[in-house]
Amino acid sequence: MSQIYNFSAGPAALPKEVLQQARDEMLDWHGSGMSVMEMSHRGKEFMSIIEDLENDLRNLAGIPSNYKVLFLQGGASSQFAMIPMNLLRDKKKADYINTGQWSEKAIKEAKKYCTVNIAASSEDAKFTYAPTQDQWRLNDDAAYIHYTSNETIGGVEFNWAPDFPMDSEVPLVADMSSNILSRSLDVSRYGLIYAGAQKNLGPAGLVLVIIREDLAGFPLPGTPTLFDYMVHIKNDSMYNTPPTYAIYITGLVLKWLKQQGGLTVVEQNNIHKAALLYDLLDTSDFYHCPVAKQDRSRMNIPFTLKDPALDEAFLKQAEANGLVQLKGHRSVGGMRASLYNAMPVEGVVQLITFMKEFSSKHA
Numbered sequence: 001m002s003q004i005y006n007f008s009a010g011p012a013a014l015p016k017e018v019l020q021q022a023r024d025e026m027l028d029w030h031g032s033g034m035s036v037m038e039m040s041h042r043g044k045e046f047m048s049i050i051e052d053l054e055n056d057l058r059n060l061a062g063i064p065s066n067y068k069v070l071f072l073q074g075g076a077s078s079q080f081a082m083i084p085m086n087l088l089r090d091k092k093k094a095d096y097i098n099t100g101q102w103s104e105k106a107i108k109e110a111k112k113y114c115t116v117n118i119a120a121s122s123e124d125a126k127f128t129y130a131p132t133q134d135q136w137r138l139n140d141d142a143a144y145i146h147y148t149s150n151e152t153i154g155g156v157e158f159n160w161a162p163d164f165p166m167d168s169e170v171p172l173v174a175d176m177s178s179n180i181l182s183r184s185l186d187v188s189r190y191g192l193i194y195a196g197a198q199k200n201l202g203p204a205g206l207v208l209v210i211i212r213e214d215l216a217g218f219p220l221p222g223t224p225t226l227f228d229y230m231v232h233i234k235n236d237s238m239y240n241t242p243p244t245y246a247i248y249i250t251g252l253v254l255k256w257l258k259q260q261g262g263l264t265v266v267e268q269n270n271i272h273k274a275a276l277l278y279d280l281l282d283t284s285d286f287y288h289c290p291v292a293k294q295d296r297s298r299m300n301i302p303f304t305l306k307d308p309a310l311d312e313a314f315l316k317q318a319e320a321n322g323l324v325q326l327k328g329h330r331s332v333g334g335m336r337a338s339l340y341n342a343m344p345v346e347g348v349v350q351l352i353t354f355m356k357e358f359s360s361k362h363a
């Protein structure tokens with residue numbers, strides 16, 4: 001098999017070393033004679049895997065001790081409902097920042113439970129920028145503020161973390177599905193962070209929730225047991241069977257991140273990789289990226305070709321060059337290159353080389 005580079009937005013490429021280790025341990029994990037898939041989630045082997053994962057995550061992301069880490073299922077989409085169900089308490093409103101398709105889905109779900117105040121939106125420019133904090137029109141009686149730190153489809157990223165006074169009573173909630181652990185992070189600014197694993201953490205099937213302890217325990221009446229954060233906190237994410245294999249692979253990914261040198265180093269690599277591709281997009285009149293410069297995503301880079309009639313040829317030839325899954329989201333067309341942590345610099349270099357050749361052939 002020749003080397004390919006996978007630019008999928010999710011489920012996305014995993015570090016090769018992680019897949020190799022998973023292969024080596026597939027039939028016999030650490031001399032247990034079992035595959036991780038076959039282990040009791042309450043046995044000592046799996047308990048050590050999930051504890052390691054939590055410790056590594058706490059160290060990498062600097063998670064304060066008054067935050068709980070939960071390993072749940074149902075994808076990031078389940079959190080669109082779980083958040084209002086648990087954080088509204090006796091309030092009737094929540095603030096949402098609308099920066100694209102994932103924000104919109106979160107908003108649509110929240111509307112089932114409360115009045116959603118769109119505190120800021122970039123819809124006026126087709127979701128090509130991230131409204132600055134001074135543009136957020138927040139409600140005093142909102143139960144929480146929700147934003148999407150990286151819009152996976154539109155390629156818009158908040159390259160700054162919202163900053164509220166430490167004694168602010170309205171918790172900040174972030175959907176970090178597609179940029180978690182891609183940059184350094186100050187967890188203490190947030191009430192709740194969630195992320196589906198299949199973008200930048202591991203395989204599909206796991207959703208990570210980091211929640212400030214005091215926010216859990218107040219579900220709306222009628223909240224299903226499985227949708228109550230406190231149930232999962234009390235049971236260490238083992239109220240029911242957690243997604244064990246996804247947890248194991250995510251654990252390997254975090255060990256790999258530690259080996260890379262932690263989030264500061266990983267962030268530097270991500271800045272470098274994204275800059276390589278944006279430089280090409282900005283210096284070419286063949287390719288175009290619609291996103292405002294200061295809000296461009298390091299993780300998901302959408303771009304169009306001068307003539308959409310060339311899209312098919314571009315994708316076909318890219319694939320022949322080992323550059324796969326570059327097709328843009330069906331709703332926006334064009335191309336999208338996702339450069340998550342697992343994408344090596346070499347993959348970006350090869351993509352750029354190919355893009356230059358393609359544009360000079362079709363200029």
Ligand SMILES: *Cc1c(COP(=O)(O)O)cnc(C)c1O
Binds near residue numbers: 197
């Ligand atoms: C992919 C994605 C989701 C949805 O994740 P699922 O695991 O499919 O539910 C939500 N938010 C963002 C930002 C995403 O990228």
